[in-house]
Amino acid sequence: MTRRLIACGLLVLASVTACGTRTPDNASQTLPTAPSTPSSTASSSSSAPATDNPGAAAGGVARCGPATLKGEITPTDAGAGNRYGKFVVTNTGSAPCTLNGYSGFQLENGSGAVPTKLERKADPGPATLTLAPGAKASANLHWSVVPAGGEPVEGACQPEPSKVAAIPPNETAPLSVPWTLGPVCSGGRIEISAFYAS
Structure with a gap:
């Protein structure tokens, strides 16, 4: 009975360790792509106001339109x-x-x-x-x-x-x-x- 418990414990420990090694591997594969998505989004969002509304980036001033x-x-x-x-x-x-x-x-x-x-x-x-x-x-x-x-x-x-x-x-x-x-x-x-x- 004791041998079975030890064997089961070793199996659980091995599977946890195996899962633990997979998680960092998966994380290292996704890390390079994860930061690039926010940075490309940030660059497109920072460049959009310069084209669409130049004043928005410098204090939120509205564009001069035909109504004004x-x-x-x-x-x-x-x-x-x-x-x-x-x-x-x-x-x-x-x-x-x-x-x-x-x-x-x-x-x-x-x-x-x-x-x-x-x-x-x-x-x-x-x-x-x-x-x-x-x-x-x-x-x-x-x-x-x-x-x-x-x-x-x-x-x-x-x-x-x-x-x-x-x-x-x-x-x-x-x-x-x-x-x-x-x-x-x-x-x-x-x-x-x-x-x-x-």
Whole structure:
């Protein structure tokens, strides 16, 4: 009887020891994959705010959207068929908001969309701006009034726009901005910079 108990005890001890050696082996196999999952999740979650909401990572400030921005287009210079202007937005909200990047920009008139070819310029490039209530940001614009390609040389080179549908960076809805600066030639080609403080 005593021998049976000792034998059973040895079997139980052997199985516990065997289970104990399996557990560390399994743990060492899963350890390399377990830390990589949280770190990849952390890196994707830390990079997501920089793309989707630049201000969220730096204090939780909301993006400037079409509901809080008022826009205007002001001419700045002209010469040799070139026109220059600024797309200026003002934070009309009661709290600060952030802008980072380029605006969408579609010329329109009473009939709908007017040909627009937007080209982003890197000077100045994107930078996170925090606009206090009443503060402004600007984007530089450049376009031509000289007909190009098959555009007519008599009369307007393109349909004349009366407004712009401008989408703030990282947003999907536009704000409507009046355009009073005539037609845009070269198929509606407009160069635009990123927003900067103004």
